[in-house]
Amino acid sequence: MxxxxxxxxxxxxxxxxxxxxxxxxxxxxxxxxxxxxxxxxxxxxxxxxxxxxxxxxxxxxxxxxxxxxxxxxxxxxxxxxxxxxxxxxxxxxxxxxxxxxxxxxxxxxxxxxxxxxxxxxxxxxxxxxxxxxxxxxxxxxxxxxxxxxxxxxxxxxxxxxxxxxxxxxxxxxxxxxxxxxxxxxxxxxxxxxxxxxxxxxxxxxxxxxxxxxxxxxxxxxxxxxxxNYLFQRDARLARQKQMEEQRAEQQRIYAEQREAQRLRMAQVQLANEQRRNLQTYQQLVDEAARDPQRLRQRLESDIGYAPLSGGAYGRLMSGGKHTITRIVRVDGSEGDAAAVDWPYAMHLTGRRDLASGWYRIEGEVTLDTARRDDEGLPLTLVAVQSALPCKNEGCTDLFDPLAVARMTLGQPDWTPEAAQADLQRAQ
Known part of the structure; x- marks a missing residue:
């Protein structure tokens, strides 16, 4: 038995x-x-x-x-x-x-x-x-x-x-x-x-x-x-079940508290980030009010030349590389590259797909000393990392504090109104 x-x-x-x-x-x-x-x-x-x-x-x-x-x-x-x-x-x-x-x-x-x-x-x-x-x-x-x-x-x-x-x-x-x-x-x-x-x-x-x-x-x-050990066992199992349920409930409460704390911290971090973003945006607004050209300077960085050392251009002539951000005009293609005629001749390698028009590009520059541009200088080649098409000629649509802020922050949908709302929720 x-x-x-x-x-x-x-x-x-x-x-x-x-x-x-x-x-x-x-x-x-x-x-x-x-x-x-x-x-x-x-x-x-x-x-x-x-x-x-x-x-x-x-x-x-x-x-x-x-x-x-x-x-x-x-x-x-x-x-x-x-x-x-x-x-x-x-x-x-x-x-x-x-x-x-x-x-x-x-x-x-x-x-x-x-x-x-x-x-x-x-x-x-x-x-x-x-x-x-x-x-x-x-x-x-x-x-x-x-x-x-x-x-x-x-x-x-x-x-x-x-x-x-x-x-x-x-x-x-x-x-x-x-x-x-x-x-x-x-x-x-x-x-x-x-x-x-x-x-x-x-x-x-x-x-x-x-x-x-x-x-x-x-x-x-x-x-x-x-x-009666049988009923004692029933009572013991009931107590164990109750304790397990209490532990599970306590763990659920702790988990909710931890999640609430995590959300609160995330909200605070977002508020701090949005506060900095609003400061950046306001700085851009103030700069645009004083000198609109300052916004263009924020959108571009090019190859520098130093008379004695040659600067970045000198390093390129020695086979080096340099990262640029420029507003350019694509006017055609040559081979697998998009051809740029403004602000100076350059080829955007591997981007034959770009239609003629204005772009803000970012990429890595090298010089092809075997080929020459219209001015007789080594041909500038750009391995494009990003190409933002512009709506207006000369990309004047980008010379706006909000547009510059979005590009600076890397958040194409950012708005000051949404940032203010995040700050209010964190209060």
Whole structure:
């Protein structure tokens, strides 16, 4: 059930790790635990008032004595109860070994209910009497079941507890006045390891003796005093889900705050940029009012010549390059180049596609010393990076503060009105 089956009672395998078989003076076999520090070559096991069953294993009530080869008793127990050779601290009739955790706990099989898919086990804990191991039964019945949801309804719980009580009676723990019942959905992770996610239900049962007969009365229990691990798990999962939802909500809020902060910073940066753009635009307006030619100077930069060093032109003559920005007139083409006749002859290489007209160009200049222009100078070649067509002759339409501002800022759609609106939004 749940992928687990109780052992068949074999005393080999994992059970051999916690049970050592010894033989008393009568040849009766006892399954006990001896202190690992004891040198087994020099000790023998003796018993007192112990019976031997038909299978050769100790049974009934008796005592054990661990005697060293020099006659000294190095270990002695009080009265123990034996079942299938295993010593218990109280009377037990269950003898089928079911499982062990290889350390301090042993489980004996009591019963299995195929109808409810449940195994009932008796738990015993290791204890020691002067180096001689025995098993203490508190007692506790561990039930391993696949029927998880039955522990959500009181009537189904009572039926499960009553079935565990029947198994408890079968254990033969006649001296017990109290017992614990623990239901789990997984033996290894629930019964053995006690993981909360695999525990289902825990409850204590008790009984008293009849006044007249002194016999034990029926087992009793109170559902109000139980531990319903199933509902506790539901509550824990609900809390975890709530915490996850809260974390997700908090992360969403943080993300919104970060995004709002990012947008705010972007808005501030845009406002600062637009403030600088407006200052540039206003400067251009003022310059145009004082001297309209100043705008043309902003639109153009050409090759400089220095009488002694030759300047940029001298470097071009030596095979160098220079970047220019000029207003030019295209009046035709030659080969793959557009031919320019104003302000001086030059070829715009690779731009045969340019129609005749006025342009503001930007590009990299070289001189072709093998060819000459109309003035007998080396032909100027321009590798055009941008060519802005003009509407008016001489590109006078560009001699406007707004047009110059757009070219200076590299924003062809920029307007002072939009910039002012960005400033207002940032306030």
């Amino acid at each position: 749940g992928g687990w089956t109780p052992g068949d009672g074999s005393r080999t395998g994992a059970l051999a790790e916690v049970l050592s078989e010894m033989t008393d003076q009568n040849g009766c076999r006892v399954l006990t635990r001896i202190d690992s520090r004891t040198d087994m070559r020099y000790v023998t096991l003796k018993s007192d008032a112990l019976s031997c069953g038909d299978d050769g294993y100790a049974t009934g009530r008796g005592r054990l004595i661990l005697e060293r080869s020099d006659g000294v008793a190095i270990g002695r127990t009080g009265h123990l109860w034996f079942a299938g050779g295993i010593p218990f601290t109280q009377q037990v009739t269950a003898t089928r070994l079911a499982a062990t955790d290889t350390r301090n706990t042993l489980w004996l099989h009591l019963a299995s209910d195929t109808g409810t898919r449940t195994h009932f086990l008796l738990r015993a804990r290791a204890t020691s009497y002067g180096g001689i191991g025995a098993w203490q039964v508190d007692p506790q019945v561990d039930a391993v079941t696949e029927q998880v949801d039955r522990f959500r309804q009181a009537e189904a719980i009572r039926a499960a507890v009553d079935a565990a009580v029947v198994a408890l009676d079968a254990a033969g723990v006649d001296g017990a006045a109290r017992a614990n019942l623990l239901f789990a959905s997984d033996f290894e992770r629930g019964t053995v390891a006690g993981e909360a996610d695999h525990l289902l239900y825990g409850i204590s049962v008790w009984r008293g003796r009849e006044r007249r007969s002194k016999d034990w009365g029926p087992w009793q229990y109170n559902l109000q005093q139980a531990n």
